Every structure is written in structure tokens, then in C-alpha cells.
Amino acid sequence: MKTIKSAEKKTYKRDRELTESVMNIIDNVRENGDSALIEYARKFDNVDVDSIRVSEEEVRSAYDKVDSETLEAIRFAESQIRFFAEKQRECLKDLTVQSKVPGLELGHRMIPIERVGCYVPAGRHPLPSSALMGIVTAKVAGVKEVIACSPAFSGFGTIHPAVLVAMDIAGADEIYCTGGAQAVAAMAYGTESIKKVHLIAGPGNKFVTEAKRQVLGDVGIDSLAGPSEVLVLADKTANPTFVAIDLLAQAEHDPNAKPMLVCTDRETIDKSLAELERLLPTLETKDVAGKSWQDNGQVYLADDMDEAIAITNELAPEHLEVQADSEREIAARLHNYGSLFVGHYAPVAFGDFVSGTNHTLPTMETAKYSNGVWVGTFIKTGFHQFVSEEGCINLSKHCMRFAEVEGLYGHRDSVRLRVEK
Structure with a gap:
């Protein structure tokens, strides 16, 4: 790398x-x-x-x-x-x-x-x-x-x-x-x-x-979120204009936004950076996007796609774009991200507004252990058990032994008294 x-x-x-x-x-x-x-x-x-x-x-x-x-x-x-x-x-x-x-x-x-x-x-x-x-x-x-x-x-x-x-x-x-x-x-x-x-x-x-x-x-x-992030994972098949505008689109969120590029091809990187410099002055948000890119932009040249995937999983970005050949196979090997955008025609903007997936997502590498807002965010899972007299007897021996080992004799007797009855 x-x-x-x-x-x-x-x-x-x-x-x-x-x-x-x-x-x-x-x-x-x-x-x-x-x-x-x-x-x-x-x-x-x-x-x-x-x-x-x-x-x-x-x-x-x-x-x-x-x-x-x-x-x-x-x-x-x-x-x-x-x-x-x-x-x-x-x-x-x-x-x-x-x-x-x-x-x-x-x-x-x-x-x-x-x-x-x-x-x-x-x-x-x-x-x-x-x-x-x-x-x-x-x-x-x-x-x-x-x-x-x-x-x-x-x-x-x-x-x-x-x-x-x-x-x-x-x-x-x-x-x-x-x-x-x-x-x-x-x-x-x-x-x-x-x-x-x-x-x-x-x-x-x-x-x-x-x-x-x-x-x-x-x-x-729901979560503790930091500044917004995007990582574009690309190879030689990526369109440099698409790569550049997607990095800038994330950069325009905030001066602290983090746009990242991981690519296996140096020529594609050079062309993408040239496009970025060309497109930046055309944006109404150029002051914010330029500041974000200058301060927080990251670009990595990977030796091969295996290394590119490893780098990407380690960075665990909020938004992750795959602009590469065999994108579905690559996507299957990615597991640390908030929301995944697969294909050359899948900019983050769709997820921000209209595709239907949620845009409140984990940042600051928290995608390694957490997810974005979804229906499950607003649902709690309550457990229950229904125990008959037969079930009480069948569970009692091992339960009472655990209670004694852990010094919880009231727990033991809450079972014992039922069994003896």
C-alpha cells in the first residue's frame, strides 16, 4: 500500500x-x-x-x-x-x-x-x-x-x-x-x-x-455520530469523473467531512484527482468542499484488490462505494460499513435522499460493531418463558446447583420449595 x-x-x-x-x-x-x-x-x-x-x-x-x-x-x-x-x-x-x-x-x-x-x-x-x-x-x-x-x-x-x-x-x-x-x-x-x-x-x-x-x-x-464519511473503493474500470464528484459530494457536507479513496490503479487515482481539481471550482459549495478535501481527504494506492478490501474493512466508513469490476463479488467481502453503494451508477446521494435505506449511519469506525438507524432501532426484544410443574421439576436440579455455586441460596430455595411441594 x-x-x-x-x-x-x-x-x-x-x-x-x-x-x-x-x-x-x-x-x-x-x-x-x-x-x-x-x-x-x-x-x-x-x-x-x-x-x-x-x-x-x-x-x-x-x-x-x-x-x-x-x-x-x-x-x-x-x-x-x-x-x-x-x-x-x-x-x-x-x-x-x-x-x-x-x-x-x-x-x-x-x-x-x-x-x-x-x-x-x-x-x-x-x-x-x-x-x-x-x-x-x-x-x-x-x-x-x-x-x-x-x-x-x-x-x-x-x-x-x-x-x-x-x-x-x-x-x-x-x-x-x-x-x-x-x-x-x-x-x-x-x-x-x-x-x-x-x-x-x-x-x-x-x-x-x-x-x-x-x-x-x-x-x-441511536448512536454517537461524528462528521460524515465516504470511501470510494475503485479499480481501473472506475470512471474518474464519477470518483471525483462522489468525493466532493461528501466533502461539501461539512468542513470536517472525511472523503477517502482506495484504488488499485495509479492512473485512475491521478485522473480522479485531476477531475476533482477541475470540478471543485464549479460547485456552489466549493469553499466547504475544498476545505474538507484539503484537511481530511485520504487517498491510498493498494497493491491489489485483496489489499484494497482489507484497507477498506479497517477504515470502516459510514458510506462505502464500490466502483470496480466484479462489484458484487467485492461487495460480498466487505463487512465494515454503514451503507454500501454498489456499481458505477450508485452515488451516495441516492441513499441520502430517495433509495429507501436510512442515512443516519455509524461513523468514526463504529461500523465495526454497530449499524445505522433502522426499524429495529425502535423495537426492543422482550424474552419470556412459560414453565409448567413438569418443567419446574425438569429444570430444578441443575438450577439449584448453579444457585449454590454462586452463593444465591434464596434462588435455590425459590426452586426447592416448589419441587418439595
Whole structure:
């Protein structure tokens, strides 16, 4: 392997200042509730609101502010996400089975979490796709109450209309105009307006991520996400223009985004980098994309495809594209990624918006042991056993021995007294 370009800085840094800042926000929300959220809306979002709850009338009026083409795109994406989520849900089944021990029946149930909070970030542009990814998936899972939180968008005094429409189409039961660490605190602990949720899902900036870290345990979370990532795995058959634009497409997310290329052919690398330099000035997002590529871009020349696959599995990217010959065979050997895009015509953009797979995915190599948001994120599996008198007798000998070895004599006697009876 030869490193052609390495990252110049670490893309995610958690420091004492961030930790303490978020801790203070959480404490303020826990103590002062809605008034703290209104205060932070004024401080961080430059809006004055009397209530953080978005009314049905505000949601209805948002439809008039969204053009028909955007509305059509939102409805299309919602149907795609719902279709795939429903197919995932079909895979999750209750189980009841007769044990090999007579008189013992074992099983589990798929139980939807009762109340979930979906966070929808707002940066330089509105993110209706993030609203769909969280809310639709939770509703398909069977969650009874899904609330959505998002900060006010500049120029509107409330959540961006496209995001509000997406939240409504997705099926949000309650919508609140609040964002950042304060929104996470509100969902985790409740305020006068917001009833505490059981799990918080959705991406966000470093303040949101740190807040999710701090409330974990008092409430469940989907994951702790870092800056977005893409890795393009390529060989000599890859189109350099496709490689270049896909790296830039990821780079434009954020100055801390991480675009990576692993390729077995030096000529393809050189042509792709030349294309990247040609295409970068044409992007409206060139300042962000250029900064991300300069600081965080990585390029590796692998000796062969076996080494390229090994490098890729070690880097465990959030998004993984395969632009190579025999792409399906290669894909079968990849196992550390958040979402896989196979083929020369499969850019990450499809997964971000309309293919139907979720775009809230593991980053920072956590794909080695975790997955992105899916229907199962919002479902817990409860185990059960039905034990008859016969089953009690058949299990008793070995159970009582374990209890004695571990010094749990009440456990032993809870069985003994039943058997002696």
C-alpha cells in the first residue's frame, strides 16, 4: 500500500469546553424547562417565540410555502423509505418454541418503544430528508408517539417549511421548534410542553452528539455520530469523473467531512484527482468542499484488490462505494460499513435522499460493531418463558446447583420449595 494523500487533522475532537458547555445547557433545561428553550432560541437561533410547540395551523400553512416539485420529491422519498422500513419490519417476528426440556416454552416478542424523539438538524440548508429517515422508520416500527424537534431556520422564525412538511408527511405526532443540546435535554428530561421520551434518534452537530452522550442512561439513543464519511473503493474500470464528484459530494457536507479513496490503479487515482481539481471550482459549495478535501481527504494506492478490501474493512466508513469490476463479488467481502453503494451508477446521494435505506449511519469506525438507524432501532426484544410443574421439576436440579455455586441460596430455595411441594 502507498499513501498518496493523508488527512491533515482530526475531524472530531471532544474537549473539556464542549463537555462543560453542554452540561450547563442540560442543567438549565432541567431546571427551567420551556423558558430555557425560549431563551436559547433567542440566543442561538435569533428568534423570539412564545411557545416551542408548532401548531397544526403552522404546519398546514407550511405547505403553501413549499413548491410542488419539492413536495413531490418529499412524498416520493417518504414512500421509498416506508417501503424499505416495512420490509425490514417483516423480518422481525415474535418467537415461541417448545424447549427440548418438557414443560418449558421459550420465546420473545418484538415490542415497539412507546415514545421516541427524532432530532432534525438545521444547518446552512434545510434537511427534510433527515425528518423522513427518523420519523417514518419509527412509525413503521410501531412507535405510538413520535415527537420531532428542529431549530428555527433563518428567515422563517420557525422550522423551515420543507422540514415541517416532511415531518407532517412522515407522521410526527408532535413538533417542537427547538434545537441543539437544549432539544436533546428537553426530550431526555421533559419540560412543561415536552413529555419525556424513551429514546432519542437523529444526527446533529458536536453539541447534539455531546448532549446525547451525556443523557445516555437516562434515555436511550441511536448512536454517537461524528462528521460524515465516504470511501470510494475503485479499480481501473472506475470512471474518474464519477470518483471525483462522489468525493466532493461528501466533502461539501461539512468542513470536517472525511472523503477517502482506495484504488488499485495509479492512473485512475491521478485522473480522479485531476477531475476533482477541475470540478471543485464549479460547485456552489466549493469553499466547504475544498476545505474538507484539503484537511481530511485520504487517498491510498493498494497493491491489489485483496489489499484494497482489507484497507477498506479497517477504515470502516459510514458510506462505502464500490466502483470496480466484479462489484458484487467485492461487495460480498466487505463487512465494515454503514451503507454500501454498489456499481458505477450508485452515488451516495441516492441513499441520502430517495433509495429507501436510512442515512443516519455509524461513523468514526463504529461500523465495526454497530449499524445505522433502522426499524429495529425502535423495537426492543422482550424474552419470556412459560414453565409448567413438569418443567419446574425438569429444570430444578441443575438450577439449584448453579444457585449454590454462586452463593444465591434464596434462588435455590425459590426452586426447592416448589419441587418439595
